[in-house]
Amino acid sequence: MVSAHCRRREVEYARKRGLSCRRACALVQVARSSLRYESRLAKKDAPVRARMCELAAQYPRYGYRRIRIFLGRDGHKMGPDRAHRLWRQAGLQVPRRRPRRRVAASRPRPLPPTGPNHVWAYDFVFDTSATASRSSASRSSTTGRGRRWPSTLRAAFAPKESSRCSGGS
Numbered sequence: 001m002v003s004a005h006c007r008r009r010e011v012e013y014a015r016k017r018g019l020s021c022r023r024a025c026a027l028v029q030v031a032r033s034s035l036r037y038e039s040r041l042a043k044k045d046a047p048v049r050a051r052m053c054e055l056a057a058q059y060p061r062y063g064y065r066r067i068r069i070f071l072g073r074d075g076h077k078m079g080p081d082r083a084h085r086l087w088r089q090a091g092l093q094v095p096r097r098r099p100r101r102r103v104a105a106s107r108p109r110p111l112p113p114t115g116p117n118h119v120w121a122y123d124f125v126f127d128t129s130a131t132a133s134r135s136s137a138s139r140s141s142t143t144g145r146g147r148r149w150p151s152t153l154r155a156a157f158a159p160k161e162s163s164r165c166s167g168g169s
Contacts, residue, residue, distance in 0.1 A: 008035060048076045049090050052083075056092045063087075063094050 002010075007030045014024035025032045051074060055067045062070075064087035068080060078086075113119040128134050 004030075004034060004037075005039075008037075011035060045086055045089075048078070049086050051076065052086055053090055053092065056090075060095060064092070 007028050010028045011021075011024045011030055014027060015021060019027070021032060021035070025035070048071065051071060052064075052067055055070050056062070059067070059070075064083045065080065067087070068078060068083035071078065071083070
């Protein structure tokens, strides 16, 4: 369904292209008497739309519902449908809310290593050996906090002391 305003514009376009008024109106199926019609609504809504634009610029997070309340306080009483129609005609829109950036200061920073074996990591959960046997291990943590290696794996990878390196006789 095409509005009367759009049909009048189509008649104007046809007239610019060289058609007579009668022929253009017959082509678009518009009564010739409706060509001279001027809506009183545009004159009535002009100050309200101007004030609505001012309020929307002043309060960018407010939508047409809250702006309608402000307009009512200014003396422009209207229903929600008219407020929505004027809001759309003015091309107003509430901007999308951007996600807040989280402050990094609230997260604790990891402590620097204080000695040997203070910071260690383990970055695989399972592995396949050359003989195609599959081995798995639990997850590990950095900085020595959290879960650690299972005791069987810790014992398997613990450094072995030999008699040559012990420094004894």
